Amino acid sequence: MADFKEYVESLPDYNVFDDNPTPEEQAQKKRRKRKARDINSRSPLDYNDGYGIYVERKVKGHDYLTVLWFPILIVWLEFALRLGCGESFGFNSILYTGAFSMVIACVLTVICTFGGRVFNLVLNNLFTFILTIWFEIQLLYQGAEGSFMRLSDFANADLSKLFSMAGERILFVILLFVPFLFSVVIGWKVFTFRKICIPAKICLILLAVLIHLSTATMISLSKNNPYVDTSYNLYNKEFKINESADRFGILTTQRLDIADMLFTKQ
Numbered sequence: 001m002a003d004f005k006e007y008v009e010s011l012p013d014y015n016v017f018d019d020n021p022t023p024e025e026q027a028q029k030k031r032r033k034r035k036a037r038d039i040n041s042r043s044p045l046d047y048n049d050g051y052g053i054y055v056e057r058k059v060k061g062h063d064y065l066t067v068l069w070f071p072i073l074i075v076w077l078e079f080a081l082r083l084g085c086g087e088s089f090g091f092n093s094i095l096y097t098g099a100f101s102m103v104i105a106c107v108l109t110v111i112c113t114f115g116g117r118v119f120n121l122v123l124n125n126l127f128t129f130i131l132t133i134w135f136e137i138q139l140l141y142q143g144a145e146g147s148f149m150r151l152s153d154f155a156n157a158d159l160s161k162l163f164s165m166a167g168e169r170i171l172f173v174i175l176l177f178v179p180f181l182f183s184v185v186i187g188w189k190v191f192t193f194r195k196i197c198i199p200a201k202i203c204l205i206l207l208a209v210l211i212h213l214s215t216a217t218m219i220s221l222s223k224n225n226p227y228v229d230t231s232y233n234l235y236n237k238e239f240k241i242n243e244s245a246d247r248f249g250i251l252t253t254q255r256l257d258i259a260d261m262l263f264t265k266q
Contacts, residue, residue, distance in 0.1 A: 096247055103211050112127065144158070
């Protein structure tokens, strides 16, 4: 009996619920987890489960911040450009620029929430980059020529003259790039970029229409104003790019510029 007891005690400690990995297997498992952790820290969209299988990372952002991105972006770009060009901050300028910015922001938000999370992320950054570059061009062109750029002047713009202005307005060049850098570096941590439901899209479009109609109605109230450069005249009759940019913002001015090129008789 004693011999049997000694035999049992000499047996290795084996747990039927554990595969008792060898030291080499334990080290391999630790290396696999460490590698997966390194991959996860670099991937904003997917993570490695440690066995080479990539699955979608749990969404940590906020849907409401995703919806607010374009309103914040466009307002930032409009007023940073206005500040860089030394434009005024009158009540009408702030009111009309802010209102028309919300209209454009609602439309871009709807466009960037149709696809999956990766598609929406790429599209969001693409629109952000395009808007940023266009505002940068307007900032430099206004400094070089003393006027904002019409779309018809884009092909004939002197790029060397524009680049020469970058040094003089470097602070505002950086200021305009801040939202794009934020979106690329940590935007995927803050925003969900998920597809939003159809009712939410309809609500955003209706909100854009409501804001646009309300703003257009306010502009029409200045129709009988004796001053020449009234909001009504600038918006509906005579296109003046500098006055329009000061009153309505650069994006609305570009829309009026296109309408002027298409419908004004030469």
